[in-house]
Amino acid sequence: MKKTTTSILMLFLFVVNGFAQQTKSKIIAKGAILTKLSGEYAFTEGPAVDAQGNVFFTDQPNDKIYKWTANDGMISLYMDKTGRSNGLYFDREGNLLSCADLENQLWKIDKNQKVTVLVNDFEGKKFNGPNDLWIAPNGGVYFTDPFYPRKYWTRTTMELPEKRVYYLSPDKKTVTIAARELVMPNGIIGTANGKTLYVADIGDKKTYSYQINTDGTLSNRKLFTAMGSDGMTVDRKGNVYLVGKGVTVFDKNGNQIEHIDVNEPWTANITFGGKDRQTLFITASKSVYTLKMKVKGV
Numbered sequence: 001m002k003k004t005t006t007s008i009l010m011l012f013l014f015v016v017n018g019f020a021q022q023t024k025s026k027i028i029a030k031g032a033i034l035t036k037l038s039g040e041y042a043f044t045e046g047p048a049v050d051a052q053g054n055v056f057f058t059d060q061p062n063d064k065i066y067k068w069t070a071n072d073g074m075i076s077l078y079m080d081k082t083g084r085s086n087g088l089y090f091d092r093e094g095n096l097l098s099c100a101d102l103e104n105q106l107w108k109i110d111k112n113q114k115v116t117v118l119v120n121d122f123e124g125k126k127f128n129g130p131n132d133l134w135i136a137p138n139g140g141v142y143f144t145d146p147f148y149p150r151k152y153w154t155r156t157t158m159e160l161p162e163k164r165v166y167y168l169s170p171d172k173k174t175v176t177i178a179a180r181e182l183v184m185p186n187g188i189i190g191t192a193n194g195k196t197l198y199v200a201d202i203g204d205k206k207t208y209s210y211q212i213n214t215d216g217t218l219s220n221r222k223l224f225t226a227m228g229s230d231g232m233t234v235d236r237k238g239n240v241y242l243v244g245k246g247v248t249v250f251d252k253n254g255n256q257i258e259h260i261d262v263n264e265p266w267t268a269n270i271t272f273g274g275k276d277r278q279t280l281f282i283t284a285s286k287s288v289y290t291l292k293m294k295v296k297g298v
Contacts, residue, residue, distance in 0.1 A: 272297020
């Protein structure tokens with residue numbers, strides 16, 4: 001009888017402790033549970049939210065883009081033959097910009113799924129493979145260009161000598177080097193005011209912050225945290241969300257404030273979706289997940 005009572009007490013304390021951990025979170029909604037929406041993909045990536053709160057994400061090995069609808073939570077195929085799209089981001093006109101690494105390009109996909117190639121090369125040489133992007137308030141586009149050899153490529157080496165971050169001017173006419181001296185730049189996100197850019201160097205297990213100057217150039221590089229990331233997002237309080245082994249959240253000063261476990265081999269990317277931008281949308285290996293938050297995305 002004593003053993004049974006002790007077991008019940010331990011179970012009670014475990015449940016109470018778990019509830020306390022959940023309720024004391026400053027960013028996760030009370031009682032929220034990480035919800036798996038689907039696990040039928042090859043590898044999910046690149047979630048991007050449109051003006052209505054719908055989230056679009058890629059299944060790069062299958063060359064498809066899917067849409068999660070904020071109204072009913074349903075997922076449907078949005079586009080096939082996507083140029084092997086990886087990272088996605090919506091501009092203010094409702095166009096979906098894509099890192100299409102089949103031919104190492106940057107695409108603009110309009111509402112009718114008409115494709116325009118925005119960027120094809122740099123100084124006559126192929127990019128290594130545009131991976132992720134962020135669009136600044138002025139319309140300029142920052143994108144990372146690591147080198148992950150793909151089975152569908154005929155080439156096996158880089159044409160460019162470095163793995164960099166590039167900047168496409170707001171008029172979409174000029175591409176310049178925004179940041180260099182990186183091992184493997186991957187995740188990228190900026191703040192809503194357009195003043196700070198975060199770049200994850202996943203190859204060096206570091207994430208940096210940069211000051212964005214009025215001409216789009218970057219300066220004042222600082223180590224934000226000694227952790228790399230695949231994709232990234234930010235919320236309205238300035239917290240920065242890094243992914244890999246689940247989701248790790250840092251405040252704007254680089255202090256860890258939360259970790260969200262995701263039971264998948266790899267967590268690749270993340271964004272805020274839903275009509276209120278209060279649903280965390282997570283792409284992880286073959287699956288996609290949502291989590292209700294207290295905070296809102298930008």
